[in-house]
Amino acid sequence: MEKTYVPKGQATGEWYLMDAAGETLGRLATRIAVLLTGKHRADYTPGVVLNDHVVVINAAQISFNQTRAEEKKYYRHSLYPGGLKSVTIKRQMEVKPEAVIRAAVRGMLPKNRLTMRYLANLKIYAGSEHPHEAQNPQPIAE
Numbered sequence: 001m002e003k004t005y006v007p008k009g010q011a012t013g014e015w016y017l018m019d020a021a022g023e024t025l026g027r028l029a030t031r032i033a034v035l036l037t038g039k040h041r042a043d044y045t046p047g048v049v050l051n052d053h054v055v056v057i058n059a060a061q062i063s064f065n066q067t068r069a070e071e072k073k074y075y076r077h078s079l080y081p082g083g084l085k086s087v088t089i090k091r092q093m094e095v096k097p098e099a100v101i102r103a104a105v106r107g108m109l110p111k112n113r114l115t116m117r118y119l120a121n122l123k124i125y126a127g128s129e130h131p132h133e134a135q136n137p138q139p140i141a142e
Contacts, residue, residue: 007043013051013121017130017137020101021061028062029104031140036109036118049114053121055137060097060126064089074103098124 016035020028034040038050064072069090077084092100101124109115123132 005043005045007045007048007050011043011048011050013053015053015055015132015135015137017139018054018056019058019139020056021058023062025062025064025100025104028056029101029108032056032101032105032122033108033118035140036105036121047114049117049121051121053123053132053135053137055130055132056101056122056124057128057130058126059101059124060093062093062097062101069093074099097126 018028018032032054035052035054038044038048038052041050041052043050070088072089073086074089074092075084075086087095089100102119102122105122106115106119109118123130
């Protein structure tokens with residue numbers, strides 16, 4: 001019979017810095033989801049948040065093809081009759097590019113009670129400046 005590994009004590013998390021300039025949305029979101037869940041670590045345990053943080057800069061400069069920019073839509077509903085609203089990804093990138101990356105990463109995280117705890121460790125900024133210099137985030141090589 002194999003024993004299950006459970007980390008003892010408080011997990012010490014790392015801070016990672018990712019530059020989204022020129023990156024494809026899906027590939028970027030996949031790499032972020034792996035870092036947030038801790039699957040890149042040797043002490044990975046399902047069901048345990050290892051407190052790894054990811055800081056994404058230059059979110060306004062991600063790339064996707066023109067067909068996707070015209071056809072992909074994000075939907076939301078106001079819970080009133082006829083309250084379905086939609087916005088294209090092109091318009092969403094103009095208004096709030098952070099929401100595009102956050103929605104893509106959320107779709108790649110497990111659908112359980114830990115999802116919001118993982119997303120709380122994700123910091124996204126449209127430009128190249130971020131207020132997390134004191135945490136000394138380590139850049140992730142592409």
